[in-house]
Amino acid sequence: MNTTIDARGLVKAYGRHRALDGLDLTSTTGVTGLLGPNGAGKTTLLRVLATVLAADSGDLRILGKDPHDPEGRLHIRRSLGYLPQDAGFHRGFTAFEAVDYVAVLKEHTGARARHDEVRRVLDRVGLSDVANKKVRALSGGMRRRLGLAQALLGTPSLLVLDEPTAGLDPEQRMRFRDLVSEAGHGKTVVLSTHQTEDVAAVCSHVVVVKNGRALFAGTPTELAAVATGRVWVDTDRDPRAYAGWRLGAGTYHHIGDPPAGAQLVDPTIEDAYLLLLGPQVDLEGREVA
Amino acid sequence: MSVITAPPVRSLVPALARQEAGRLLRHPLVLFGFGLWVWNAGLAIVDDGGPREAFQTVDSMLSFFPGIFLILAANLVATRDGRAGSRELLTPAPGRLEERVKALLLASLAPTLLGLVLVSVLHGYFLLDGRYEVAPTFWHLLQGPVTLFGACALGIMLAEWLPARGTAVIAMVAMVLLNAWLGGLEDGMLFGPLMTWPIWGVLADDWAGLFPGDAWGHVVYLVGLCGMAATAALVRASDRPRPVVVVGLLTVVVAVAGGLAQLP
Numbered sequence: 001m002n003t004t005i006d007a008r009g010l011v012k013a014y015g016r017h018r019a020l021d022g023l024d025l026t027s028t029t030g031v032t033g034l035l036g037p038n039g040a041g042k043t044t045l046l047r048v049l050a051t052v053l054a055a056d057s058g059d060l061r062i063l064g065k066d067p068h069d070p071e072g073r074l075h076i077r078r079s080l081g082y083l084p085q086d087a088g089f090h091r092g093f094t095a096f097e098a099v100d101y102v103a104v105l106k107e108h109t110g111a112r113a114r115h116d117e118v119r120r121v122l123d124r125v126g127l128s129d130v131a132n133k134k135v136r137a138l139s140g141g142m143r144r145r146l147g148l149a150q151a152l153l154g155t156p157s158l159l160v161l162d163e164p165t166a167g168l169d170p171e172q173r174m175r176f177r178d179l180v181s182e183a184g185h186g187k188t189v190v191l192s193t194h195q196t197e198d199v200a201a202v203c204s205h206v207v208v209v210k211n212g213r214a215l216f217a218g219t220p221t222e223l224a225a226v227a228t229g230r231v232w233v234d235t236d237r238d239p240r241a242y243a244g245w246r247l248g249a250g251t252y253h254h255i256g257d258p259p260a261g262a263q264l265v266d267p268t269i270e271d272a273y274l275l276l277l278g279p280q281v282d283l284e285g286r287e288v289a
Numbered sequence: 290m291s292v293i294t295a296p297p298v299r300s301l302v303p304a305l306a307r308q309e310a311g312r313l314l315r316h317p318l319v320l321f322g323f324g325l326w327v328w329n330a331g332l333a334i335v336d337d338g339g340p341r342e343a344f345q346t347v348d349s350m351l352s353f354f355p356g357i358f359l360i361l362a363a364n365l366v367a368t369r370d371g372r373a374g375s376r377e378l379l380t381p382a383p384g385r386l387e388e389r390v391k392a393l394l395l396a397s398l399a400p401t402l403l404g405l406v407l408v409s410v411l412h413g414y415f416l417l418d419g420r421y422e423v424a425p426t427f428w429h430l431l432q433g434p435v436t437l438f439g440a441c442a443l444g445i446m447l448a449e450w451l452p453a454r455g456t457a458v459i460a461m462v463a464m465v466l467l468n469a470w471l472g473g474l475e476d477g478m479l480f481g482p483l484m485t486w487p488i489w490g491v492l493a494d495d496w497a498g499l500f501p502g503d504a505w506g507h508v509v510y511l512v513g514l515c516g517m518a519a520t521a522a523l524v525r526a527s528d529r530p531r532p533v534v535v536v537g538l539l540t541v542v543v544a545v546a547g548g549l550a551q552l553p
Contacts, residue, residue, distance in 0.1 A: 052380045
């Protein structure tokens with residue numbers, strides 16, 4: 001199997017805080033989803049993978065190259081598409097100009113071929129109709145898609161997407177998932193998200209990150225299996241559960257060590273994810289036990 | 290292993306420079322500045338203000354309109370990515386900051402060339418219309434366009450070294466004040482960014498001759514200053530600053546040599 005990313009013991013500290021604390025990650029072709037709470041180190045990891053940041057220590061190979069080496073870094077950058085969490089574009093640019101500008105910086109120097117490529121990626125994200133609209137006139141969702149469009153320029157071998165579905169409505173998220181799945185065909189996509197549904201929908205591989213370390217790495221099915229036998233429903237809230245919440249039908253969904261005779265249900269990725277994060281939090285991050 | 294696309298061999302600087310040149314020329318401040326120049330040139334054509342006005346319209350007006358505005362416009366173009374929050378997105382692009390600065394400097398030739406064309410056309414009209422007492426030389430015509438490049442280079446340099454908002458506006462005011470101060474010194478005007486060669490007579494349209502000094506030396510001096518600003522901008526962004534520093538020192542020599550050569 002082709003290894004696109006091979007990270008061993010990555011450490012990145014901001015002062016005393018270790019955003020990455022010996023993190024290991026292996027990624028191959030397909031879509032890898034990073035799940036984790038805020039401050040887990042997902043964005044720092046993606047910034048390191050996108051060569052925006054250098055890790056303080058650890059071994060990292062991306063597309064077979066060492067990002068610390070200037071030539072290796074350039075090689076990686078030529079094969080990389082990156083969508084940061086806050087992808088800012090000059091508000092006075094049109095959508096076309098914004099992507100065209102990035103295209104030049106990605107070394108698409110021939111005007112005709114570059115413009116064709118810009119039109120192609122704008123079409124892929126469904127922004128062809130607003131190509132001549134100023135960025136300031138685009139909605140938040142459109143700007144997010146514009147960010148993805150620039151990341152798709154040149155059909156990169158590695159796509160790094162930081163919370164690509166944040167702020168999108170359900171229809172846009174569906175479209176995004178479709179795009180990301182397509183982009184992951186024969187290529188490598190690494191994305192971070194808070195949406196476990198996104199992971200279930202598009203990821204072939206999932207890594208749960210907490211406190212700068214990888215708690216779990218495997219397929220979504222394997223992740224869900226972590227919670228097998230540890231999810232149950234009851235008519236009353238069970239205070240012994242690690243996490244629990246009221247369902248629409250009036251019953252309570254619980255995660256943890258079930259009492260004898262509990263009505264077990266099939267776990268979801270979300271259940272396993274919450275279980276891995278520990279017993280202290282519920283979906284809103286509140287202490288429940 | 291995933292397929293790695295073959296590294297392109299062509300430099301991105303010319304392509305980026307073309308984009309930036311278009312943005313610079315379409316910048317509202319640049320349009321406004323050139324608009325003022327065209328307006329004043331039109332007034333000079335319609336209302337014959339005499340040979341002194343004709344001469345200074347082609348030798349120095351360009352330095353004021355749109356020169357002063359170009360400092361801010363080039364600075365805004367150069368600081369655009371930082372203000373838009375695009376740096377994070379652009380950092381992993383293969384195009385390096387040094388190439389972006391080079392492209393901006395190359396793009397600065399666009400208003401320079403536009404200025405040269407406008408001045409040349411106006412000069413041609415004045416020649417045909419017999420407006421001059423003494424016709425300006427090529428060097429007199431060149432000084433205005435050169436100051437336009439200098440204004441852009443100054444704006445870009447400030448963007449690299451002092452990217453905070455307002456520094457370019459302060460620079461614009463400082464350039465005007467510096468020019469006014471130098472104008473009060475003997476031969477001082479030759480060292481300012483806005484050199485008006487005709488001497489003012491008793492009446493506004495009197496021809497009282499040209500300021501003593503050499504126009505070619507003045508242009509060499511300006512070119513030296515432009516080079517200093519350009520290399521100062523580049524050295525900040527360069528991965529290998531030493532060659533840029535060497536070129537920068539050479540531009541200092543050019544500025545000093547031109548500065549001395551222009552003196553009467």
